[in-house]
Amino acid sequence: MSNERIPMTREGYEKLKKEMTQMRDIDMIEVTKRVATAREMGDLSENAEYHAAREDQGMLQARINLISEKLSRAEIIDPTKLPRDIVVLGSKVVVKDLDSKDDETFLIVGPGEDDPDENKILTSSPIAQGLMGKKKGEVAEIEAPRGVMRFKILEISFGE
Numbered sequence: 001m002s003n004e005r006i007p008m009t010r011e012g013y014e015k016l017k018k019e020m021t022q023m024r025d026i027d028m029i030e031v032t033k034r035v036a037t038a039r040e041m042g043d044l045s046e047n048a049e050y051h052a053a054r055e056d057q058g059m060l061q062a063r064i065n066l067i068s069e070k071l072s073r074a075e076i077i078d079p080t081k082l083p084r085d086i087v088v089l090g091s092k093v094v095v096k097d098l099d100s101k102d103d104e105t106f107l108i109v110g111p112g113e114d115d116p117d118e119n120k121i122l123t124s125s126p127i128a129q130g131l132m133g134k135k136k137g138e139v140a141e142i143e144a145p146r147g148v149m150r151f152k153i154l155e156i157s158f159g160e
Helices: 010-039 048-072 126-131
Strands: 006-008 074-076 091-097 103-109 120-122 139-144 147-158
Touching: 006 010, 010 048, 010 074, 048 074, 091 126, 103 126, 120 126, 126 139, 126 147
Parallel strands: 006 074, 103 120
Antiparallel strands: 091 103, 091 147, 139 147
16 A cells, blocks of 8 residues: 555545445444344355355445545645646646547546546546646646547636
8 A cells, every 4th residue: 555645625535534434334234234144044155145245245344444545645635725827636627628629627626526427537537637737728648548638728717
């Protein structure tokens, strides 16, 4: 595991913390009950319920561990104290895709706030990494699996 700090807003931190508490204090208890109930059914070698419950328990614990690790490395950032003329955490960025000529809007967010369906992208995503630090009018060239994406920054604002 890395010791690198993970920038996130207070809102994102609290959302992740709430999600972890829900999984640890409610979901894990339910899964553990399922494991115990399935174990009582007898022969574990052929007990599909038991194996499914144990797999669910393992995946849930892995998710809890991942969130816990993110929270332990969190660096709470106040977006209002960041520069307003460059793309940073909390920026709403309108770009023109120089290949398709389409305009797109991205909101650069920290862990716990990402939502690809709403174009809320993580600071660690390739697109956000390519845009961060750029000013209005600059072009970001971003390596992607389908080739280089080129975005011209049309507008930088803050807030939803």
